[in-house]
Amino acid sequence: MYVHQSGVHHAINPDPYRGVFGSEGEKYAKDIQDLIQFGTSGNIAGFISEAIQGVGGIIELAPGYLPAAYNIIKKAGGLCIADEVQGGFGRTGSHFWGFENHGVVPDIVTMAKGIGNGIPLGAVITTPEIAEVLTRRNYFNTFGGNPVCTAAGLAVLNVIEKEKLQDNAFVVGSYLKERLIALKNKHDLIGDVRGRGLMLGVELVTDHELKTPAKLETLHLLDQMKG
Template sequence: MFKTFKSEIHNGVGGAVELAPGYFKLVYDIVHKVGGVCIGDEVQIGFGRTGSHYWGFETQGIVPDIVTMAKRIGNGLPLGVVVTTPEIASVLAQKIQFNTFGGNHVCFVGGLAVLRVIVKEKR
């Protein structure tokens, strides 16, 4: 199984506080060197909430192996998303995954509508 390192680029609840430039580049290099996987938590600050970048991890010049996102993607509907590489997804597919709201078609359609508006309005 993969070792993981979860990064939250900003402290979303306490306000958007950026970390020192290059901090996560250094941390990600160390984690990857020992075979770890880095997770970018974009639940609080994703979808343009940093003001300068669409994703918080972009402010650090890194790309996580896994990105988690929620809140804005559902526009009030309970919706969460995980995006990852094909290699990691193939490992996860071998295990049973459980989610309280998994398979909720109303929330899925709502999230798709939100993404369409974001793309259309280039937000």
């Protein structure tokens, strides 16, 4: 049977709570090395990751994972791309960008959502050397450089700085996480509390050892929060 290869590979999720290697980040990174060695020609285009997975469940990457992963990618000739759509703009509190929490410097940073505070806006930041590649092609974008959205993005940056929203995310987020952990210590239903700043997640389980998802309880809680 022929299996179509799209050229995109998914590495093992470096999830400290549910992952196969727990909090051992370098073991997860080895999976990337294996994917490159056995699933590619050895030369790759790039590696995309969030510093904290958003829609994936507010998953903090296992310690040491991102530096090890970036090192492997660069040796294979790839670019390291940081998705900061949810984790950027001070949301993690201690740093403006989520990747800074891991001590790495990506080649490309993608951003949206928080950059416009409701206004449809997205942006890409990269090095002059990488950006120069676009000049070799006839690149066109219908909505690129929209002056109204650009002005809104600048206003958002000014408010973040003026109102010290990053500091607020750190202070309020630290307090909220502390109180959530206190609830976890009192209630068996809470399996894990994780995240940084105001990018926090709570996972409910019916069994701490098996980590069985508390589906009904979670749906009930979400329904109650709507009120």
